[in-house]
Amino acid sequence: MAQIPVQTIHRDPQLFYWILAPITVVMVLTGILRHYATVMMATAPKKMDQKTMREQRSLMHGINLRNNYHVLSKRSFNVRRDALTAAFESGAYLKNPDQRGQAPPNPLSDPSAMDGMMGMMKNQMAMIIPNTLIMSWINAFFSGYVIMKLPFPLTIKFKSMLQAGVATRDMDPRWMSSISWYFLCIFGLQSVFNFILGSDNAASQMAAQMNQMGAQGTPQMFGPGVDPDKQFQAEAENLAVIEHYSVLDDVETRLLEGIRA
Amino acid sequence: MAPSLLHPPSHLSPAAALQLSQQAPSVLQSSPATVSSAPLISLFSTSESPDLWLKYENLLLSCLRTGDEHAAHQCLDRLVARFGEDNERVQALHGLVKEADANNTGALEIVLKQYDAILAENDTNIPVTKRRIALLRSMGRIPEAVASLIQLLDFSPTDPEAWSELADLYLSQGMYPQAIFALEEVLLMAPNAWNMHARLGEVQYMAASATGATDAASQKYLAEALKRFSRSVELCDDYLRGYYGLKLVTTKLIKDPPKPAVKATDLDDFAVPTTSTIEKLNELATEKLSEIVRRYTAKERQWHGYDEAEIAAARELLSQDASQTER
Amino acid sequence: MSTEKDYQISPVVQESIVHNSRTLFNFQSLTASLFGVCAGILGLESYTGFLFYIISTLLTCILFYALRIAPSSIASGKAPFDTSRYFRGAFEFWTSGLSGGLAGFILTWTLFYGLVRA
Numbered sequence: 001m002a003q004i005p006v007q008t009i010h011r012d013p014q015l016f017y018w019i020l021a022p023i024t025v026v027m028v029l030t031g032i033l034r035h036y037a038t039v040m041m042a043t044a045p046k047k048m049d050q051k052t053m054r055e056q057r058s059l060m061h062g063i064n065l066r067n068n069y070h071v072l073s074k075r076s077f078n079v080r081r082d083a084l085t086a087a088f089e090s091g092a093y094l095k096n097p098d099q100r101g102q103a104p105p106n107p108l109s110d111p112s113a114m115d116g117m118m119g120m121m122k123n124q125m126a127m128i129i130p131n132t133l134i135m136s137w138i139n140a141f142f143s144g145y146v147i148m149k150l151p152f153p154l155t156i157k158f159k160s161m162l163q164a165g166v167a168t169r170d171m172d173p174r175w176m177s178s179i180s181w182y183f184l185c186i187f188g189l190q191s192v193f194n195f196i197l198g199s200d201n202a203a204s205q206m207a208a209q210m211n212q213m214g215a216q217g218t219p220q221m222f223g224p225g226v227d228p229d230k231q232f233q234a235e236a237e238n239l240a241v242i243e244h245y246s247v248l249d250d251v252e253t254r255l256l257e258g259i260r261a
Numbered sequence: 262m263a264p265s266l267l268h269p270p271s272h273l274s275p276a277a278a279l280q281l282s283q284q285a286p287s288v289l290q291s292s293p294a295t296v297s298s299a300p301l302i303s304l305f306s307t308s309e310s311p312d313l314w315l316k317y318e319n320l321l322l323s324c325l326r327t328g329d330e331h332a333a334h335q336c337l338d339r340l341v342a343r344f345g346e347d348n349e350r351v352q353a354l355h356g357l358v359k360e361a362d363a364n365n366t367g368a369l370e371i372v373l374k375q376y377d378a379i380l381a382e383n384d385t386n387i388p389v390t391k392r393r394i395a396l397l398r399s400m401g402r403i404p405e406a407v408a409s410l411i412q413l414l415d416f417s418p419t420d421p422e423a424w425s426e427l428a429d430l431y432l433s434q435g436m437y438p439q440a441i442f443a444l445e446e447v448l449l450m451a452p453n454a455w456n457m458h459a460r461l462g463e464v465q466y467m468a469a470s471a472t473g474a475t476d477a478a479s480q481k482y483l484a485e486a487l488k489r490f491s492r493s494v495e496l497c498d499d500y501l502r503g504y505y506g507l508k509l510v511t512t513k514l515i516k517d518p519p520k521p522a523v524k525a526t527d528l529d530d531f532a533v534p535t536t537s538t539i540e541k542l543n544e545l546a547t548e549k550l551s552e553i554v555r556r557y558t559a560k561e562r563q564w565h566g567y568d569e570a571e572i573a574a575a576r577e578l579l580s581q582d583a584s585q586t587e588r
Numbered sequence: 589m590s591t592e593k594d595y596q597i598s599p600v601v602q603e604s605i606v607h608n609s610r611t612l613f614n615f616q617s618l619t620a621s622l623f624g625v626c627a628g629i630l631g632l633e634s635y636t637g638f639l640f641y642i643i644s645t646l647l648t649c650i651l652f653y654a655l656r657i658a659p660s661s662i663a664s665g666k667a668p669f670d671t672s673r674y675f676r677g678a679f680e681f682w683t684s685g686l687s688g689g690l691a692g693f694i695l696t697w698t699l700f701y702g703l704v705r706a
Contacts, residue, residue, distance in 0.1 A: 053385055072449070149701070181698075248492055258495070
């Protein structure tokens with residue numbers, strides 16, 4: 001097959017100053033703005049009443065015992081396990097012991113659950129609004145140009161995405177329009193924000209999306225719509241199956257060997 | 262190590278605390294008197310850092326300790342100006358200053374009433390709850406302090422500070438099993454805290470040597486204390502208290518070895534190691550203790566972080582040991 | 589002995605691990621962006637560019653190891669190229685830079701390629 005000749009297109013150098021630079025600067029500034037907006041919109045953790053706190057921390061207590069049982073002697077572990085399992089199973093730590101076995105309330109009607117939803121909504125909004133604004137801004141002002149050439153080849157599938165608004169059939173998909181520079185910025189500016197704002201910033205929507213993925217992967221601990229009674233039962237079961245050993249077994253032999261070595 | 266205002270000053274020696282509180286005028290002068298919390302103004306004024314407020318808090322504590330109440334009030338005023346009267350931590354600090362100002366029992370009673378009033382409004386205010394317990398304790402009302410601690414731990418069982426305070430209270434009353442239980446809870450929260458391992462070992466050693474402990478019980482305690490001290494030095498291999506305790510326990514076990522009759526305890530408890538192991542551990546502890554004492558006395562670099570009193574105690578223990586072997 | 593028990597016996601502080609990995613990540617995203625600048629100015633295209641990226645990232649990893657980790661790690665009796673004193677997994681240490689910095693690399697690569705070869 002004959003080699004396709006390399007396409008060269010002569011572009012006005014002014015394109016850089018009037019398209020590339022504005023888009024990049026706007027992207028960086030929106031990232032910074034988003035970071036500070038998230039910081040300001042963050043609500044203080046809501047006050048819990050004593051019962052709720054008791055419920056959550058008792059569950060944490062059980063989880064701690066499950067994770068760190070190895071510091072205890074077998075006798076003390078057994079005592080704790082028996083006490084906690086009995087309490088968990090009888091629902092002694094529940095906020096509303098009368099509501100055991102009932103279906104959890106609908107999270108949409110529960111006012112305390114609404115707060116969490118609002119927080120999520122706010123975060124979503126902080127991501128969606130600037131993105132739509134910038135997208136439409138770019139489409140309105142900068143569509144129809146080809147501004148750059150990617151340094152690596154791509155398949156023809158990317159053509160419709162990279163060259164949106166440039167209706168030519170034969171152009172190499174490596175040529176890209178301003179909207180694809182915008183996409184590159186979304187993915188690549190994370191490292192820039194790292195230097196400007198410190199590493200745990202909220203500027204990049206990529207990181208925010210990653211966080212959401214992670215949150216969906218692990219079941220929510222105390223989220224709305226989770227039945228605490230079920231959690232307690234599960235924890236009691238987890239505790240019951242632990243086969244106890246202690247780090248104190250043979251610690252003196254380990255110590256003597258470690259010193260000699 | 263020079264004392265830093267970024268760490269809580271409760272463990273400092275009086276001299277170091279004094280040194281800190283003498284910095285008070287310069288610290289108070291060098292930082293702005295008020296930092297507004299309004300977002301618009303804070304954009305244009307000097308930036309605040311969490312460190313600054315930590316500094317104020319620790320300065321407040323040192324000043325109260327050394328009797329510089331004027332500076333303490335200034336720190337408190339700034340904290341109040343920033344965080345408001347209703348902040349839980351500020352409320353506790355405020356109460357602390359009032360406690361320091363009170364000079365008779367009646368005034369303390371009033372402070373206690375105020376704490377009760379705050380808690381009646383908001384029963385999850387943990388800093389104030391803790392302040393109230395500390396006040397009860399310093400007024401000598403131990404049973405009440407214990408009762409409120411237990412109540413606190415009922416709704417917040419994952420609070421290592423409260424558990425260790427409870428252990429301390431029980432220990433002061435000689436209730437060893439309860440103190441051991443509380444310390445074990447601390448360890449569940451902080452499984453790698455070598456100082457807590459050593460502390461638990463100390464309490465178990467005390468329980469073993471307490472009058473009224475049966476042979477079997479005391480031997481059980483000693484075995485676990487030995488393990489705890491070993492674990493503590495395994496986690497931190499130049500921890501003086503760990504070696505000190507290890508030496509005490511092993512010496513005791515060598516002096517009166519466990520009687521074979523009581524040796525058959527059930528499997529749930531730790532067994533006492535063999536005599537040769539105990540002797541080796543004793544040697545190890547002696548060696549390490551004398552190394553620490555020697556290097557500390559020679560003022561070698563990186564070896565001067567020890568407490569003077571602990572070094573003195575270790576030296577005494579070593580000299581006792583030496584005089585025994587000479588005899 | 590199970591590895592979990594090993595880990596419980598000689599624990600590693602979680603916060604320090606997080607701090608170390610974060611430092612490494614920041615460092616790698618910075619260098620990745622700089623390598624993008626290099627590749628763009630050199631005018632590398634397609635495979636050579638990616639090859640350049642892989643090689644230079646591995647090189648920074650090795651330098652990072654040799655300058656920051658090796659002195660205290662080998663002194664404490666670890667084998668060479670064992671990063672377990674400061675990091676959780678060896679695989680993570682050697683490869684995290686490749687995926688973490690790629691987006692930054694492509695961004696600066698494209699930008700400078702475009703600027704220089706326009």
